[in-house]
Amino acid sequence: MAAETTVDDLIGRVRAYNPKCNENLIRAAFDYGARMHDGQFRHSGEPYFTHPVAVAMIVADQKLDDATIITALLHDTIEDTGSTWGEVAEMFGREVAELVDGVTKLTNLQLSSSETKQAENFRKLFMAMAKDMRVILVKLADRLHNMRTIKSMRPEKQIQKARETVDIFAPLAGRMGMQWMREELEDLTFGVLNPEGRTSIMRRFVHLRDESGDVIEKITNDIESELEKAGITAEVYGRAKRPYSVWRKMEEKDQGFSRLSDIYGFRVIVDSNADCYRVLGAIHERWRAVPGRFKDYISQPKSNGYRSIHTTVSGRDGKRVEVQIRTNQMHDVAEVGVAAHWSYKDGVQSENPFAVDPAKWVATLNERFDTADDHDEFLEHVKLEMYTDQVFGFTPKGEVIKLPRGATPLDFAYAIHTRIGDSCVGARIDGIRVPLWTRIRNGQSVEITTAEGQRPQATWLDIVATGKAKAAIRRSLREDDRERFVKLGRELARVAFEHIGKVASDKALSTAARHLGLRDSESLLARLGSAELTARDVVETLYPELADGAGDEVATDRAVLGLSQGQDSKRGLCCQPVPGERIVGITYRGQGVVVHGIDCPVLSDLADNPERWVDLHWHSGRHGPVHTVTLNVAISNDSGVLGRICTLIGEQKANISDLKFVERKPDFYRLLIDVDLRDAEHLHTVMMGLEADSDVASIERHRDYERKP
Structure with a gap:
């Protein structure tokens, strides 16, 4: 149809709903577009300008204004021809030029690219919607015509465009209320992705x-x-x-x-x-x-x-x-x-009382995304918002809360207010107490129970269905983690500084933070507590001459003897051998020699490969506290116990390089503590000191034989 469509056909369709349209301007845009695209052809072999004309006809079917019709005719001129923004603005006005420029920018977005780039491009897409919704209307019409004529494209390109359409453009059309377009786009992609x-x-x-x-x-x-x-x-x-x-x-x-x-x-x-x-x-x-x-x-x-x-x-x-x-x-x-x-009817813009003000609509859509702090979170919001069908729940006072299908009482609580969601401890639906993961059905009355001191749980992320709830829960978890990491980091810093006879004062921590390129001392402590930074890094930044203790220690690169010239070695993560223990080396392609303890179970798998074994032993000198060993420690869940454990390790002249909670019970915590040690004797001293503490329920050396060398 597009190949045979003339300017009179287009104007006739527009005049049918808008007799007062600017016929001369539409005709001028048609002629200008035809001239600029002259000599260009589509994959099907048709003149390229048949595409903008077809897009304009789709837009006209929606009874839209002259500016949108003209934008449809010119939407590819700035990108694909010698036309410029200034030229379009001079001939057809600034409004049209802005719209054409907006469509051009959207066309250049690679919405099906990598996750990070896709999230950023989605932000740009919603910014374009906020600026002028008509940009999206033209873009959707452009995608619809491209899908109608997709068979002329290469098979791999068809699949890429179809996936992008069913993931992004079809749900976007549905979210904008254009259900007929959503259905047609989905059906066209169905024919590409699953023709059988x-x-x-x-x-x-x-x-x-x-x-x-x-x-x-x-x-x-x-x-x-x-x-x-x-x-x-x-x-x-x-x-x-x-x-x-x-x-x-x-x-x-x-x-x-x-x-x-x-x-x-x-x-x-x-x-x-x-x-x-x-x-x-x-x-x-x-x-x-x-x-x-x-x-x-x-x-x-x-x-x-x-x-x-x-x-x-x-x-x-x-x-x-x-x-x-x-x-x-x-x-x-x-x-x-x-x-x-x-929309126009009989030459005047339709005063349809049910038409949504697009500025308000986009504002409500965008506010859900403003709180997203990372790319994955933003993408999740976009897709949740676009794919939802709605259910309606009622508060005890009869107020209506709109939610996506599959929403739970937790979503309901967060829809009322973030504070209600964060402190939610239970819910009643139609007067009956229900689990928080219950799916709300249309017309049900939901009552939320809150409690002071309640905080969001990580498991809530698997329960909620709305982007707003997910964002609030993640934000709260990050705040809780940061508070915990700062507290732990302060204790790690105190122990590390005392180890060299110094005090971890606020001034010292602020100075270290500045030298490490961090915002403030709290940021440094948070990184220290989350193991993104080690206490040793902080100490070395301020006191490099004291960080390693005495100067007669064996250099790290000479700790292991028996290597051939040019061979590098590293300790096996599976068994974490330390000086004083019998060791053997195993050669690994691309990794040099990996040092294992002689009792490491990994060695039994290599018994038939004697050519890979290297006879090694430790240097007999005094080693530095650089050999990390992981300890599995269970401690009482009481105030001050963790701090005392850190102090005990520090008193043994050992440094905690990482600490991870692996089990939390009402009466005890189980932790994996990475401790930097000198040798086997040092390890024995630290473990004995911890075992003697009344709040340590158990302690053992943690070895993960599943870890690769």
Whole structure:
């Protein structure tokens, strides 16, 4: 169709809904676009300008304003031709130039690239939406036409574009209320990503029609007959659902086509809200309603302005059919969603009372993403927000809370206020106490119980379904971790400084932080506590001459003897041998020689490879405290115990390089403590000192023989 479309065809379509359109400006844009794209061709061999014309026709079908029509005609000129922003602004006005520039920038976003880049590009996409929603409307029309003509592209390019479309553009169209576009985009991608599946569904539709005749016409007549009896004037439309929609239902319900009943959809369009409910009464009086399949989006509209009543009934021959009931104005918004804000009718911008102000709509969408501190979190928010279908819950006072399908009482609590979510300890649904992971259903009343001192748990992340709740929980966990890390870091710093006869004063820590490029002493302590930095690093920064103790120690690179010239060695992570223990070396390709304790179980696997064994022994001198050994320690969960344990290790002239909690019980903690030691005797002294403490339940050397060398 696009190849044959003339400027008169386009203007005729625009004038049908906007007789006052600027015909001359549209004609000028058509001529300018044709001239700039002259000599360019699509993959199909058609002149390239057939694409912008087709996009303009799609935009015109949504009854949009002149600026959007002209933008559609020119959306590729700045990117693909010699045209410039200034030239477009001079000829067609600054508004059009800004819109064309916005579409160009969106076209250059690689939305299917790596996670980090994808998140940043999503931010840019939403910034473009916030600036002017019409940029997205043109971009969606551009993607729709590209998907309609995708067969001319290379197979690998088809798959990439189809995945990007089903992941991003189709749900975005749905989130904007453009359900018809979402369905078509999904169905077009279905044909690319699963052509056999789509063909199978189509064949079954044909078989069903041959078997039972034109069911749609029969059910339409049935509905019209019932409405006529009730004295209701209405238009009734019926259709079979798109193949992709049917396929998704089969996947979700794990049912075959023959068992899937609600594959037909019907719309009843009336003049008033009152008539909507009269139609509902007439339909429910004639056919049995299917429990749990009723939604009243008139009394509780979706955030994108969508209003309609949805009900599913057992119709002719027991076949389930979905019926949507709405007024003409609701139907206009349902067809074009947020775009209804710009729609024209009879030459004036439509004053549709149900059209959502796009600025407010984008603001509510964006506020969910503003709190995202990292890329993964932001992407998660975007996808959660775009894919959701809604449920409505009620507070005890009757206030309505909108949530995505699958939301839990925790999501409900965070939707009310972050403080309520953070302190949530329980919930009641319809007066009955339920677990926090319970899924809320439409119309249920939810009461949240809070307690002072309650904090979010890490397990909550697996319970909640909304981006807002996930962001708040992660933020709280980070704050809690930081507080704990700062406390632990302060203790590690104190012990390390006392080890060399110094005091870890605020001034000393601030000076060390500045030299290490950190913001302040608290940042340094947080990194120290989280093992991103070692106490030794801090001490060496301020007192390099004291950090290693006496100067007659064996140099680290000479600690092991028996290596050939040029051979490097490193200690095995599995057994962590220390000076004073018998050792053997094993050669590993690309890693030099790895030093193992003679009793390491790993060696038994290498018994048949004697050529890889190297006879090694430790230097007989005094070694520095640089040999890390992991201790598995269980301590009482009492105030001050951890600090005393750190002090005990420091008193033995050993340094804690890492500390990890592996088990938390009400009465004890189990920790893995990495201690930097001199030799086997030093290890024995430290373990004996800890074992003698009354708050140490057990202590043993931790060896992880699963760790690779």
